[in-house]
Amino acid sequence: MEKSRPLWDNPLQFVFACISYAVGLGNVWRFPYLCQMYGGGGFLIPYLIMLIAEGMPLLYLELAVGQRMRQGSIGAWKIISPYLCGVGVASVVVSFFLSMYYNVINAWAFWYLFHSFQDPLPWATCPLNSNRTGYEEECEKTSSTQYFWYRQTLNISPSLEASGSVQWEQALCLTLAWLVVYLCILRGTASTGKVVYVTASLPYCVLIIYLIRGLTLHGAVNGLIYMFTPKLEQLSNPKTWISAATQIFFSLGLGFGSLIAFASYNEPTNNCQRHAIIVSLINSTTSIFASIVTFSIYGFKATFNYESCINKVILLLLNAFDLEEGSVTADNLNEMKDYLMATYPQEYAQLAPQIKNCSLEAELDTAVQGTGLAFIVYSEAIKNMEVPQLYSVLYFFMLLMLGIGSMLGNTAAILTPLTDSRAIASRFPKEVISGVVCFVNCIIGLIFTMEAGNYWFDIFNDYAATLSLLLIVLVETIAVCYIYGIRRFEKDLYTMIGCKPNWYWKTMWAFVSPLLIISLFIFYLTDYILTGTLQYQAWDATQGQLVTKDYPGYALAVIGLLVAASTMCIPLGALVTFIRKRLKRERISTVA
Amino acid sequence: MLRALLLTLSVVAIAHAELCKPDAQNAFKVRISIKTALGDNAYAWDANEEYLFKAMVAFAMRRYSSKSTTQISNVLLCNVTDRVSFWFVVTDSSKNVTTVPGSEVEAAIRMNRNRINNAFLLSDKTLQFLKITSTLSPPVEPSTPVWLIVFGVVLCLIVAGIVFLIISGIRKHKKKNKESTERENLEEKVEVTLENGIPCEALDIKAGHVNGVFAADDERFTSL
Numbered sequence: 001m002e003k004s005r006p007l008w009d010n011p012l013q014f015v016f017a018c019i020s021y022a023v024g025l026g027n028v029w030r031f032p033y034l035c036q037m038y039g040g041g042g043f044l045i046p047y048l049i050m051l052i053a054e055g056m057p058l059l060y061l062e063l064a065v066g067q068r069m070r071q072g073s074i075g076a077w078k079i080i081s082p083y084l085c086g087v088g089v090a091s092v093v094v095s096f097f098l099s100m101y102y103n104v105i106n107a108w109a110f111w112y113l114f115h116s117f118q119d120p121l122p123w124a125t126c127p128l129n130s131n132r133t134g135y136e137e138e139c140e141k142t143s144s145t146q147y148f149w150y151r152q153t154l155n156i157s158p159s160l161e162a163s164g165s166v167q168w169e170q171a172l173c174l175t176l177a178w179l180v181v182y183l184c185i186l187r188g189t190a191s192t193g194k195v196v197y198v199t200a201s202l203p204y205c206v207l208i209i210y211l212i213r214g215l216t217l218h219g220a221v222n223g224l225i226y227m228f229t230p231k232l233e234q235l236s237n238p239k240t241w242i243s244a245a246t247q248i249f250f251s252l253g254l255g256f257g258s259l260i261a262f263a264s265y266n267e268p269t270n271n272c273q274r275h276a277i278i279v280s281l282i283n284s285t286t287s288i289f290a291s292i293v294t295f296s297i298y299g300f301k302a303t304f305n306y307e308s309c310i311n312k313v314i315l316l317l318l319n320a321f322d323l324e325e326g327s328v329t330a331d332n333l334n335e336m337k338d339y340l341m342a343t344y345p346q347e348y349a350q351l352a353p354q355i356k357n358c359s360l361e362a363e364l365d366t367a368v369q370g371t372g373l374a375f376i377v378y379s380e381a382i383k384n385m386e387v388p389q390l391y392s393v394l395y396f397f398m399l400l401m402l403g404i405g406s407m408l409g410n411t412a413a414i415l416t417p418l419t420d421s422r423a424i425a426s427r428f429p430k431e432v433i434s435g436v437v438c439f440v441n442c443i444i445g446l447i448f449t450m451e452a453g454n455y456w457f458d459i460f461n462d463y464a465a466t467l468s469l470l471l472i473v474l475v476e477t478i479a480v481c482y483i484y485g486i487r488r489f490e491k492d493l494y495t496m497i498g499c500k501p502n503w504y505w506k507t508m509w510a511f512v513s514p515l516l517i518i519s520l521f522i523f524y525l526t527d528y529i530l531t532g533t534l535q536y537q538a539w540d541a542t543q544g545q546l547v548t549k550d551y552p553g554y555a556l557a558v559i560g561l562l563v564a565a566s567t568m569c570i571p572l573g574a575l576v577t578f579i580r581k582r583l584k585r586e587r588i589s590t591v592a
Numbered sequence: 593m594l595r596a597l598l599l600t601l602s603v604v605a606i607a608h609a610e611l612c613k614p615d616a617q618n619a620f621k622v623r624i625s626i627k628t629a630l631g632d633n634a635y636a637w638d639a640n641e642e643y644l645f646k647a648m649v650a651f652a653m654r655r656y657s658s659k660s661t662t663q664i665s666n667v668l669l670c671n672v673t674d675r676v677s678f679w680f681v682v683t684d685s686s687k688n689v690t691t692v693p694g695s696e697v698e699a700a701i702r703m704n705r706n707r708i709n710n711a712f713l714l715s716d717k718t719l720q721f722l723k724i725t726s727t728l729s730p731p732v733e734p735s736t737p738v739w740l741i742v743f744g745v746v747l748c749l750i751v752a753g754i755v756f757l758i759i760s761g762i763r764k765h766k767k768k769n770k771e772s773t774e775r776e777n778l779e780e781k782v783e784v785t786l787e788n789g790i791p792c793e794a795l796d797i798k799a800g801h802v803n804g805v806f807a808a809d810d811e812r813f814t815s816l
Contacts, residue, residue, distance in 0.1 A: 114738075324675060
């Protein structure tokens, strides 16, 4: 008796699952950085163009394939062509790599969340040194938020080679993160379907609260004006367009097999065309929305630092020249500096190296992305707000929801092919398979909780998924358009939805998107080849800042393995199928 | 007589001027930031405040050395600026025209820093004794770190949820097994027909039409 496939309770669960998966940390910590680097408000132009040229068509393609074939990635591509089973396997391998390191971010979010229930916040002040006469040396050199991140959270080692030991606090948080993921995927779509209501909607509530709070902060407007002023000359920079294309591509989570997995649990008549448009539009709108919040936070932080800098200079001048309090203010600072330089040239010259030139633009120009933005910049801004505990809890809870939502998609991409395959699913119940996957990932993830773990995290973050995904999606598009045939695909869509895809979809699938992906692929390859040795940012405790170092040999080998492990699956899969068919044919011919 | 008095006074004044000057031996510089600390409630620094300062230093010296020989007149202030900052020394009344060693003064001030601060409604940062480092108060640390408590609570909730779901899943599975064995004994098996890997009933929900040519199948064949 054929067990009918589990389904989403209603189409809304499916849409929420896709939104929860697509709207992730990249919308919060990567898009604002790109917006700032590549022309502010002007970046929206290439972003929206790439959304229409690449994002929506590829999303619709994956959803349609999943809904039509009603199987996970391995099964779906096997149906399209038996030689393409390697594409499915490559997707599963990439998802596996991603889930290994992605949950560490959730562990960090848990760590910060648990530490938010204190007054004052632990990253607000530096800890005292051993004889209680001043602050810790490392903390003095950098800021208290950076010290909390690099020393008390990561306990980072000076280089990749010095692995250090597993940090038990981080290991505990990582275990908790995996337990939470296991709880959500335990029952398959029955449990995931309920959880995505929360993980999809809660981040928006927090973002709205932060938007209102952010816009009312002192100095927020500075950030907004500076960031959103379009610098249209950046449009002529090819990197702008490449970054826009890359951001759309990775933000939607194409190629991991998660979208195929989610769509496979749909009713066959679900209107996935409408859902594809909705999900991609919501994803992009969330990015823009999150960047408004981020820029107002930037503005607040920059204004705060600028005013602190000015106050420090004023205090320095007052103390050195014994002037009356209040005689030097922010408004007359420049005149006073000139006056003092003229009246006491010798003392002023002695003091000159300590007097910093405070600049608001310099503070605003510090563009940060990734974990630095999420955990350092935001926590620095939060500690200066009123009732910082509340905002801290809200913010890290939002990060958690975003991260767990994406993790649900990743684990679905791994579990759906496993539960589809009859060999495994008949022997073990769903709970055991999910448990084993979570357990294995958790054990491997302990690498990222070591002292050098953050460096390995960066390796996985930069190299595990980038090239492989581009290749996977390219092969997917070419397979559907040319191997399966676009007319056959059209007919399938007509059977499912009741309307044929119009010329826009067909042109994008057949020509524009593959060309875009090929150009992205070529760009990345040439970039890797031209830069020569790969380098990474290591934290130097003695200086209190990041320094650039070269990767050691074995790290380069790991990078090569990561890329090869997933990309080689595609030709290997075709080869294995070819050999198997050959053997079967020979066996039949010998029998006959 | 008058001339001798004038002479001794001038000698004392000069001696005092010698003892208290910027960077003199055993002299300390004090910097006060009243406006920063108190804002609108700031008081003006005048001779009365100076008198209070001298009294507090004398008090600190008395408490530290436990001999009641230090008088307010032993504390000398000089070079008062608008900032407000000044230098002070503590003279030793027993030995003529000498100052109390700096280490003693420093220890005395450190011991009574809190009292001195409170007398002026200021803090360590706004009433600075340069060269005398203040002992920073350590943050209050509870016996168990707060984060472990929250972690424990969340962990227990999650584990309880997992155990609940697993047990209810096992129970449902056992019930289904019992029911299906009962049903198999009574009914025939109903097979779901598949067409190209898609269950048939899913296909004809929307796009399937009943084809009239084949519908009237029983009429094509003549009855026997």
